[in-house]
Amino acid sequence: MVTTSHFTLIMAPLQGFTDVTFRNVYARHFSGVDEALAPFLSTMGHQRLKPSRIKDVAPQHNRALPVFPQILGNAADDFIFLARHLADMGHTRVNWNLGCPHSKIAQKKRGSGLLMYPEMMDALLEKIVPQIPVPLSVKIRLGRQNKEEIHDLIQVLNRYPLDHVILHPRTGVQMYRGRADLDAFEAAMKASVHPFVYNGDITDTAFFSMVKHRFPGIRGFMIGRGILANPFLPEEIKGVLSDPDRRLARVRAFHDDLVAAYAGRFSGPGHLTGRMKGFWHYLGPSFTNHRMPVKKILRSPDFQTYCAHVADFFDSGPRFCP
Numbered sequence: 001m002v003t004t005s006h007f008t009l010i011m012a013p014l015q016g017f018t019d020v021t022f023r024n025v026y027a028r029h030f031s032g033v034d035e036a037l038a039p040f041l042s043t044m045g046h047q048r049l050k051p052s053r054i055k056d057v058a059p060q061h062n063r064a065l066p067v068f069p070q071i072l073g074n075a076a077d078d079f080i081f082l083a084r085h086l087a088d089m090g091h092t093r094v095n096w097n098l099g100c101p102h103s104k105i106a107q108k109k110r111g112s113g114l115l116m117y118p119e120m121m122d123a124l125l126e127k128i129v130p131q132i133p134v135p136l137s138v139k140i141r142l143g144r145q146n147k148e149e150i151h152d153l154i155q156v157l158n159r160y161p162l163d164h165v166i167l168h169p170r171t172g173v174q175m176y177r178g179r180a181d182l183d184a185f186e187a188a189m190k191a192s193v194h195p196f197v198y199n200g201d202i203t204d205t206a207f208f209s210m211v212k213h214r215f216p217g218i219r220g221f222m223i224g225r226g227i228l229a230n231p232f233l234p235e236e237i238k239g240v241l242s243d244p245d246r247r248l249a250r251v252r253a254f255h256d257d258l259v260a261a262y263a264g265r266f267s268g269p270g271h272l273t274g275r276m277k278g279f280w281h282y283l284g285p286s287f288t289n290h291r292m293p294v295k296k297i298l299r300s301p302d303f304q305t306y307c308a309h310v311a312d313f314f315d316s317g318p319r320f321c322p
């Protein structure tokens, strides 16, 4: 158990995973997460909205776990339009995605693609911040090409009254390779006037304790892949995991509930099977002797086979030891 002083534990946005369905089912089965940042909503241009995407952050569907929305875009007017719409829906803050590493997005100077252009970020913030009715936070990486970019970026961010800065200490081109650079995180946090949230590679309580000890006074911690691999991690971090022997039964119940919830949402079984296989990439390695059975699950050609393989695996009584 980690002794707690006050900090916020935030579920990271993981496009294709932590949507409203996942967040609600997760919150029914596990505790420890204080709030979630939703996967990004892209600005559409010409004051258009995509209702199916906006639904993901509708407050009436997100009562189980407080959520705040994230916007991906680089056009001030479109950003302001979307942020105002989200505020009208009842949101009290919005986040700007300045970290997405994927080259297709970055090439368009969106996500981490904007980090190479601090003067463009500056101009966007100058226009956006006074024109949106709710506080803005940003989620950034150390830079696009190299980690030296963070110095100029922090100077730009310091000029604006941001709610907080979430920093994932890798560069955009690094994607998820290598390790989170804790020295660079520390230097950025020291140079910033804003509250900071740490994000990156928190997969167990030992790593969490280390970063918590190293960055006292931090606003919060954000966990993404670590929750997919070990949904109990927030309970472990908060010291509220009550009966470790029930982990297998609990993870199975969570899985089955997630399948049922997605079955009610997706039109075809192929889509549902694909979505569930995505979770096994992260969850599978947390079980003992997972290699062959999880391979079978991932190779299931259809939904029926998927369900049979998953049931066989859980019935075999694997140990959940992430």
Ligand SMILES: Cc1cc2nc3c(=O)[nH]c(=O)nc-3n(C[C@H](O)[C@H](O)[C@H](O)COP(=O)(O)O)c2cc1C
Pocket: 012, 013, 014, 015, 016, 017, 038, 039, 040, 070, 097, 099, 100, 139, 168, 199, 200, 201, 202, 222, 223, 224, 225, 226
């Ligand atoms: C599949 C996937 C989807 C992601 N989607 C988003 C997203 O929509 N918005 C965002 O800011 N970051 C996104 N990220 C980045 C995560 O929020 C997080 O910054 C990253 O995974 C590092 O944290 P972790 O080590 O705790 O997973 C995504 C990452 C992955 C692996």
